Amino acid sequence: MAKAVKKKVTNNSFTKFILWFWILFISGFALVALIFLSASWGLFGELPPYEYLENPQTNLASQIISSDGTLLGKFYLDDNRTDVKFEDLPDNLVNALIATEDARFRDHSGIDARGTVRAFAYLGSKGGASTISQQLARQLFVGVRSRSKFDAIKQKIKEWVLAIRLERSYTKEEIISMYFNIYDFGNNADGIRSAARIYFGKEPKDLKTEESAMLVGMFKNSSLFNPLRREEMVKNRRDVVLAQMAKYDYITPVEKDSLQALKMDINFNPENHREGLATYFRMYLQRFMKEWIEKNPKPAIDGGRDRYNLYLDGLKIYTTIDSKMQANAEEAVEEHMTKLQAEFFNQNTPARNKTTPFSDITPEETTMIMERAMKTSERWRIMKEAGKSEKEIRESFNKKTEMTVFDWNSDTKEKDTVLTPMDSIRYYKTFLRTAMMSMEPQTGHVKAWVGGINYKHFQYDNVIQGARQAGSTFKPFVYAAAIDQLRLSPCETRPDTQYCIEAGKHGNIEPWCPRNSDLKYSGKSFTLKTALANSVNTVTAQLIDEVGPKSVVSMVRNLGLTGDILEVPAIALGTLDANVYEMVGAYGAFANQGVYVKPVMVTRIENKDGTVLYEYVPETKDVLSKDVSYAILDLMKGVTQGGSGTRLRTTGVNKWRGEYDEIITGYPYKLTNPIAGKTGTTQNNSDGWFMGMVPNLVTGVWVGGEERSVHFKSITYGQGASMALPIWGLYMTKNYADEELGVSKGDFEKPENMSIEIDCEKFSATNKEEDDIEDDLEDLDF
Numbered sequence: 001m002a003k004a005v006k007k008k009v010t011n012n013s014f015t016k017f018i019l020w021f022w023i024l025f026i027s028g029f030a031l032v033a034l035i036f037l038s039a040s041w042g043l044f045g046e047l048p049p050y051e052y053l054e055n056p057q058t059n060l061a062s063q064i065i066s067s068d069g070t071l072l073g074k075f076y077l078d079d080n081r082t083d084v085k086f087e088d089l090p091d092n093l094v095n096a097l098i099a100t101e102d103a104r105f106r107d108h109s110g111i112d113a114r115g116t117v118r119a120f121a122y123l124g125s126k127g128g129a130s131t132i133s134q135q136l137a138r139q140l141f142v143g144v145r146s147r148s149k150f151d152a153i154k155q156k157i158k159e160w161v162l163a164i165r166l167e168r169s170y171t172k173e174e175i176i177s178m179y180f181n182i183y184d185f186g187n188n189a190d191g192i193r194s195a196a197r198i199y200f201g202k203e204p205k206d207l208k209t210e211e212s213a214m215l216v217g218m219f220k221n222s223s224l225f226n227p228l229r230r231e232e233m234v235k236n237r238r239d240v241v242l243a244q245m246a247k248y249d250y251i252t253p254v255e256k257d258s259l260q261a262l263k264m265d266i267n268f269n270p271e272n273h274r275e276g277l278a279t280y281f282r283m284y285l286q287r288f289m290k291e292w293i294e295k296n297p298k299p300a301i302d303g304g305r306d307r308y309n310l311y312l313d314g315l316k317i318y319t320t321i322d323s324k325m326q327a328n329a330e331e332a333v334e335e336h337m338t339k340l341q342a343e344f345f346n347q348n349t350p351a352r353n354k355t356t357p358f359s360d361i362t363p364e365e366t367t368m369i370m371e372r373a374m375k376t377s378e379r380w381r382i383m384k385e386a387g388k389s390e391k392e393i394r395e396s397f398n399k400k401t402e403m404t405v406f407d408w409n410s411d412t413k414e415k416d417t418v419l420t421p422m423d424s425i426r427y428y429k430t431f432l433r434t435a436m437m438s439m440e441p442q443t444g445h446v447k448a449w450v451g452g453i454n455y456k457h458f459q460y461d462n463v464i465q466g467a468r469q470a471g472s473t474f475k476p477f478v479y480a481a482a483i484d485q486l487r488l489s490p491c492e493t494r495p496d497t498q499y500c501i502e503a504g505k506h507g508n509i510e511p512w513c514p515r516n517s518d519l520k521y522s523g524k525s526f527t528l529k530t531a532l533a534n535s536v537n538t539v540t541a542q543l544i545d546e547v548g549p550k551s552v553v554s555m556v557r558n559l560g561l562t563g564d565i566l567e568v569p570a571i572a573l574g575t576l577d578a579n580v581y582e583m584v585g586a587y588g589a590f591a592n593q594g595v596y597v598k599p600v601m602v603t604r605i606e607n608k609d610g611t612v613l614y615e616y617v618p619e620t621k622d623v624l625s626k627d628v629s630y631a632i633l634d635l636m637k638g639v640t641q642g643g644s645g646t647r648l649r650t651t652g653v654n655k656w657r658g659e660y661d662e663i664i665t666g667y668p669y670k671l672t673n674p675i676a677g678k679t680g681t682t683q684n685n686s687d688g689w690f691m692g693m694v695p696n697l698v699t700g701v702w703v704g705g706e707e708r709s710v711h712f713k714s715i716t717y718g719q720g721a722s723m724a725l726p727i728w729g730l731y732m733t734k735n736y737a738d739e740e741l742g743v744s745k746g747d748f749e750k751p752e753n754m755s756i757e758i759d760c761e762k763f764s765a766t767n768k769e770e771d772d773i774e775d776d777l778e779d780l781d782f
Contacts, residue, residue: 060314060608061190062289064282067445067603070323071197073271073282075289077311080271081190083181083608086173088205089192093212094176095250100216100241102132103248106172111164135219136179137162180204185215186222188271199227201267209251210259213241227266235264278326280451280461281601285317286310288602292614314608320445320601324741329436329448332730336665337453338408340703341432343717348430357430358709360684369707373425397421406431406457413454428457433706435462435580436727437599438699441588444597444618447697448731460706467563467577468704471680471720472535473689474574476590476632477559479532481552482543484628489756490635491763493525494539501545507568514541514573517681517715527760532635533643535679537573544572558623559586559596574680583691584700590632590676591693591748594624626751633748634758636676636693644679644721645690648729664722669729671736673745679725685718686711690725692732695744701727 060083061076074080086094098105108131130138166175185195192215196204200211207215217237218225227234239260246256273282293308308315348356358366374380374397383393398420405424407415419427431453438448451461460466482488498521500513514537521538531539544552549567556565561583565576581599589596598619605614624632639645647664648671673694680689686708690701703723705711712718735743757763 059312062310062315065318066321066323068322072278075310079190080188080194082193084193084204086177090205090207092209096212096216096241099244099248105132132179133166139182185218186226201269210262214238217241231264274456279455281449316606318604322447325448328734329450329731332727333450336726339665361709435702437463437580437584439584439599441591441698444600446599446601464581467579468687469682470574470578471682473678473680473691475540477556478544478552478572480632481547481555483631485547489763490529490758491527491760493527494542495525496522496538499538499541501569506549512569529635529638533638540572544569559589580700580702584698587691588698589623590629591698593626594629596621596623627756631756633676639677640675645677665726666730669733674747679720681719684711688720688723690720690728692728695748697743
C-alpha cells in the first residue's frame with residue numbers, strides 16, 4: 001500500500017514538471033513573440049518603413065571614371081563610399097568575413113540561436129551573438145550601442161527584428177555586399193572599395209588573402225585597429241582572422257602559417273580632393289557638375305531633395321580623360337618644371353635681382369602687386385569675416401608663424417618653415433606656373449589636363465581659368481586666313497624688311513611697324529613656310545595687312561576663341577589673351593581637316609542605378625577647307641624641321657648641353673615622326689608656349705609666372721622652346737613608349753586633288769614657266 005502511494009506521488013510530480021515546462025516554454029515563446037511584436041509596433045523606438053528596408057539609403061560618393069575605365073577620383077563630403085557588387089568581391093574576402101564574424105551565416109535567418117544561447121549562458125564571455133545581418137542592421141538603422149543597459153537591450157531587440165526583415169528582403173550575397181559597403185574603415189576609407197584603394201592601391205577583386213584578412217580584422221574596431229598608427233596590433237588581428245579561416249577550412253594550416261609569417265604591406269594612397277591624379281581636372285569637373293545639376297532637376301524623392309546631390313547621390317561621371325596619358329602629362333610637367341624652377345631660383349637670388357622674384361618693374365609696382373595679393377588672400381578674407389579691423393589684419397601679415405609651404409625638392413612636395421604671411425606671398429610668387437591640355441581632334445575628347453604644378457598649394461587652374469598673351473602661337477591663324485582668302489601657297493615668298501601699316505588703316509591710331517625678335521632685318525625673301533618656322537614678324541605683318549584683321553578675328557571666333565580680340569593689326573603677333581583650353585580646340589581644327597570640334601570632357605552621367613541622365617552631343621563647325629588646313633599643317637611641320645621646334649628632332653650630340661643643360665629636360669626626344677607645331681614667346685619672356693600636333697593628338701603647353709613681371713631675363717631661358725616645348729617632348733616620349741595608347745606616328749592625311757601647291761620645287765618650276773611665258777608675250781610685236 002505504501003509503495004502505491006509513493007508511485008502516485010511520483011507520477012503527480014512528473015506531471016506537474018511537464019506542465020510547468022510547457023507553461024514556461026509557451027510563456028517564453030509568447031514573451032519573445034510579444035517582444036518582437038512590440039518592437040515591430042515601435043514600442044522600443046521607431047523602426048524604418050519597409051520601403052526603406054527594401055532600399056536602404058546610404059550616402060554614396062559620385063565617381064569620376066576615365067575613358068579607360070579607371071577611377072580618377074570621387075566627390076564626397078563625409079562618406080567616401082562607392083558600392084561594390086557581390087560578384088566583384090573576392091572569395092578570400094567573403095570567407096574571411098564569415099569565418100571571423102558569423103560562421104553559421106549561411107544557415108540562419110538573421111539570428112543565430114546557438115550563438116544567442118551561448119551568449120546568455122556565458123554572459124558574453126565566450127563571444128557575442130551578433131550575426132552579420134544584425135551588425136548590418138545596427139549600422140544601417142540602429143546606430144552606436146548605448147552605454148545604458150536598458151537602452152542597449154532595446155537596441156538589441158530592434159537589431160533582431162531588423163535582421164530578420166533584412167534576411168527576408170535580401171539574399172545572403174546582397175547582405176554580404178551591403179555589409180562591406182557600409183563599413184567605415186577609417187582614413188576616408190568608407191566601404192570596401194575605398195578601403196582596398198586607400199590601404200593597398202587596388203580594387204577589391206585584386207585583394208590577396210592576407211590583405212582581405214587585415215581589412216576584415218578592422219571590423220572589430222577600425223579606429224583602434226588603424227594600420228597607419230598601430231601596425232603591430234593590426235597584424236596580430238590579421239593573424240587571428242587567418243587562424244579563423246584555417247579553423248573553418250577556408251585555407252590550410254600550411255597556408256595559414258605562411259600567410260601569418262608575412263609582414264604588413266600597406267600601400268597607402270590617400271583619397272581627397274587635393275591629391276591624386278587629375279586634381280585640376282577634377283575641380284573643373286566639380287564646377288561643370290554644379291552647373292549641370294542647376295539645369296537638370298530631378299523628381300522630389302530621396303528625402304525630399306529635388307536636385308541631384310554631387311556628394312551623396314552616387315552619380316557616375318564618365319570622362320574623356322585617359323588615366324595613362326594623364327599620368328604621363330603630370331610626370332612630364334614635374335620633371336621639367338623642377339629643373340626650370342631651380343634655374344629660375346638660381347637667376348633670381350637677392351644678390352642677382354634686388355626685386356626678386358619681379359623684374360623690370362618699379363618699387364611702387366611691386367608694392368601694388370603685394371598689396372593686391374594680400375587683400376585677395378584667404379587669410380585676409382577669414383579675418384575680415386571674423387570682424388578684425390584692417391589694422392589688426394595688416395599687422396598679422398608681418399608676424400612670423402609656422403607654416404607648411406610647397407617645395408619641389410621634397411618627396412612630399414612640402415616643407416615646414418617659419419615665415420611671415422607677407423613673405424610667404426612673395427615666396428609663392430616666385431614659382432613658375434604651367435598649363436597643359438591634350439585632345440583628340442577628331443572627337444574633341446580631352447585626354448589629359450594639367451592646370452598647374454601642385455593643386456594643394458596652387459589652386460588656380462591655368463588651363464581654363466587663366467588667359468595669357470598667345471605670342472607667336474597666334475600666327476598660324478593669320479597664315480590660315482591669308483591662304484584661305486588669297487589662295488597662297490606655303491611656297492610664296494615675302495621680303496624680310498621693315499614693314500609699316502600706316503595710321504588710319506585697319507583701325508590703327510598710329511603707324512604700326514613691328515620688329516623681329518632679334519631686332520634685325522635680313523632683307524632676304526622667305527617662303528611662308530620658312531617665315532613661320534622662324535617666327536619672322538615682318539612677314540606676318542604683311543599677311544595681316546593683305547587680308548585685314550577683321551577676317552582673322554572672324555575666323556578665330558569660329559575656332560572657339562572667346563576673349564576680347566581687337567580688330568587691329570597688332571593681334572597678328574599674339575597680343576590678345578587666350579587660354580590653353582581654347583587654343584588646343586582651335587588648333588584641333590587644323591588636324592581635323594578644317595572642322596572645329598568643341599573640346600569635351602564628359603561623355604555620360606548615370607545615377608547610382610545606371611540610368612543615363614546625360615549624354616554628350618558633339619558641337620562641330622566647318623571653318624576651313626581640307627586644302628587650307630593641310631597647307632597650315634605643312635607650314636607648321638616646318639617649325640619642327642628647321643625652326644624653333646627643331647630640338648624635338650635632333651638625336652645626336654646635344655648642342656644645348658652644358659650652358660643650357662638645365663632647360664632641355666628629357667633631351668634627346670628622338671621623335672622622327674611627322675609633327676606640326678608652333679612655339680610662342682611674349683614680350684619680356686613672360687609667357688612661353690608650345691602647340692604640338694600629330695594626326696590624332698593635339699597638345700598645348702603654357703609656362704609663365706603668376707605675374708607678368710615674374711620671368712627670365714634672357715630669351716635663352718624665357719622662350720617657348722625652352723620653357724614649354726620640353727614638357728611636350730617628355731609627354732609624347734612617354735606616350736609613344738606605351739603602344740596601347742595608340743598615339744599616331746604617321747603623317748597627316750593629305751586631301752585628294754590638293755589645290756594648293758606645297759611642294760616648293762614644283763611651285764618654283766611652275767612659277768618660272770609662267771614668268772617665261774609672260775616674258776615671251778612681252779617680246780611679241782602685235
